[in-house]
Amino acid sequence: MxxxxxxxxxxxxxxxxxxxxxxxxxxxxxxxxSANWLLTKPLKILMIIVIAFAVRLLIRRMINRITTLPKSNGKLPALLRPLRERAPEVLGSAVIERRRQRAQTIGSVLKSMATFLVYGLAFILVLGELGLNLGPIIASAGIIGVAIGFGAQNLVKDFLSGIFMMVEDQYGVGDVVDVGEATGTVEAVGLRITTLRDMKGTVWYVRNGEVLRVGNSSQGFAVALVDVPLGYTADVERASTVLMEAASIATESEALRANVLEPPEMLGVESVTPEGIQLRLTVKVRPGKQWAVQRALRGQLLAALEEAGFEPPLGRLFPSATPAIEK
Structure with missing residues (x-):
């Protein structure tokens, strides 16, 4: 040699x-x-790709396991147990769909993040094995990422809002919500779009990034509010007594008992209008049941007043105030 x-x-x-x-x-x-390039480098690159694929597959299986809703009892998936849940019990079977969508959406985000991190790290390691200078590539990727993020800032805003909304469980399937431009029952929740159906059957697609505030009528408890009109000459104290007795009997009935949480409360004179006086009565009820209780009470209270000899204000049977939209 x-x-x-x-x-x-x-x-x-x-x-x-x-x-x-x-x-x-x-x-x-x-x-x-050239043995290093022909044998060692390809083997290392192949090993990096195989390990990345295996790690991604393992992580996705773990995420599927902790986000899958048990079929036997419908309990919370493991991923959602540390998180606060505001789903009302009265939703019944809708709670399962709500939990399933929430878990699947959060799981989808985790899978995407895991795929990006694992494959991104593998890509950098492969470039390092090829001997390429990673500095300019990383700098170029950063500039491109900023440009894409600036151009798609509304889309990013929608996704980030959807993630926080899911984690905080601000609303879910079956909730009755007011998001400003639309009010209705939530039918589907996604990372970018929330689907509502209003009283008229119209389906609204609301971008999560455009929701500045949410009024949820289906969390914790609700209050059934009933305004009853009286004439100026009516005996307010006697009318209040009649209304309280009628409301107590109505809330103890079989039709309303399951939805009422506390006895009714008479607040007294709510307002004085040119047509007459309005008395206000409230009842604490289960979330989402306030409108049904209001309708039932309104009919029975007006019938009780008529039976007791009270006449409605002249020219009007109901309060002059514009009624709230009921479900």
């Missing part, structure tokens, strides 16, 4: 290298010198 040959390819003298093994097998200096 000539000194020139040894100096040109010094690795052929090191028995611990692939270069030495390839040179012994082929007696070719070029192949021996």
């Amino acid at each position: 000539s000194p020139l040959f040894t100096a040109a390819t010094p690795c052929i003298t090191d028995a611990s290298t692939w270069c030495y093994q390839v040179f012994r097998a082929t007696n070719n200096e070029w192949l021996a010198g």
